Amino acid sequence: MKITLLTGGLYSVPSMHYLSGQKMLHSVVSLGKPDKNNIPVEVNAQHLNVPFKRFLRDELLTGFKNWLIESQPEVVLVFGCAYKLPAELLNIPKFGFYNIHFSLLPAYRGKSPVFWQIKNGENAGGITIHQMTEDYDNGPMLVQQEIPIEPNDTFGLYSGRLAMASTQLIAKGIEKLINTGNELLYPQNESKASYFPGPAIDDLKINWETQSAREIENLVNATNPDYGGAVTLFRGQPFRILEVNQVQVNNPTEAIAGSIVHADINYGIIVACKNMQYLRINIIQSSEGIFSGFKLAALGIAAGERFESAASLFGLTITP
Incomplete structure (x- = not known):
């Protein structure tokens, strides 16, 4: 499978290395100006000899869209996106865009689910890979896995464990897409939905x-x-x-x-x-x-x- 990884943070690096090792990683994309979070992503892509592209917000419907049409990834996996992606981009890849979200959706929708889960004293969180739609964290789900939150877990410790666990969940999700495409996605249960904004x-x-x-x-x-x-x-x-x-x-x-x-x-x-x-x-x-x-x-x-x-x-x- 031909995969583009759209990411702006270090928690995607284990998955980047995994996908590269499986010969499925076509390219890595970051959106926005260089910063302390996405520069290490670029360095890792260069280390793996994987093409890296950067697009600014005003290039989403120009440079980024044109690049997607030309490169034709089968799926775009997203680890944290600073911008809301226009709907016309989401259907360009064969299977669409899939977000790796660090909670058991539909619980803890929003920008920083790990912060709120630990602050609220949850005993477990997890990872959800879901198809992206125009609304944040709302699309149908591909795969999901619960991961316990240990009593002394910090934001960094727990996010690091989620980052490592993401590699195997991505593998499971890719296998499902190859075998069944988007046919076996399942909807989020809106009665269990919760949303938390980025911390102020x-x-x-x-x-x-x-x-x-x-x-x-x-x-x-x-x-x-x-x-x-x-x-x-x-x-x-x-x-x-x-x-x-x-x-x-x-x-x-x-x-x-x-x-x-x-x-x-x-x-x-x-x-x-x-x-x-x-x-x-x-x-x-x-x-x-x-x-x-x-x-x-x-x-x-x-x-x-x-x-x-x-x-x-x-x-x-x-x-x-």
Whole structure:
């Protein structure tokens, strides 16, 4: 089968290598200007001696369309597309465009399903390969696979596992297309549909007063590394927390949520959450650098100080 891979991110790289090894990868395409996410895609394509093409948004119905007509891929596999593709492009390949989406559709439609699944404390997610239509994440499904979310999975760890698992699901999907074409696609169950937009900066904020220790840990994991950490204030400055874990405290006493109840170079920084739950702060990032909790204690952060919920995040941006 003659396949084009349309991608703008590193999570497509295992599938790129797999398809190249199977002699099915005709070309790799990225849409948009070069950036930190798609430049490694181009480097990998060059390493594999696979033709690489780049098209800007205003070239979708000109250069990209003409290139599709000339090259005639049988199918275009899509790993994350920054733009909504015009309907007239979708029917040019023999089998159309198929999106590799990191959730069990129709649940978690939208731009960043892994972030929301981890933040919401889901025990499992998965991968869906579905035919693309004019509407985002709505087309009929080719194949689907559930993948457990482990308690300590971060955005990066879980996405990496999904990226590796995608290779075998793509193989299964290709076999199905070869044998039956588009005849055995099955519709999404709209009664189970949910949609989540791309995270905004307010979605990254820790609210010490309302969130449990588990909810804060889920948020921290969901932001690591792609969103740069969950946001809190300390001494009036924004801190991004990249790793925490829940701990038990001997002889606990009531403390305001966000308060540091213990700090030393042996046990690090321990913070009170609501309902007398506690988190150890393992890794943070501030304007001064990236530090372990042990280092913070050595630098003088002490029990009695407090992390605060960020009421205003003016000027703070999301990193991807």
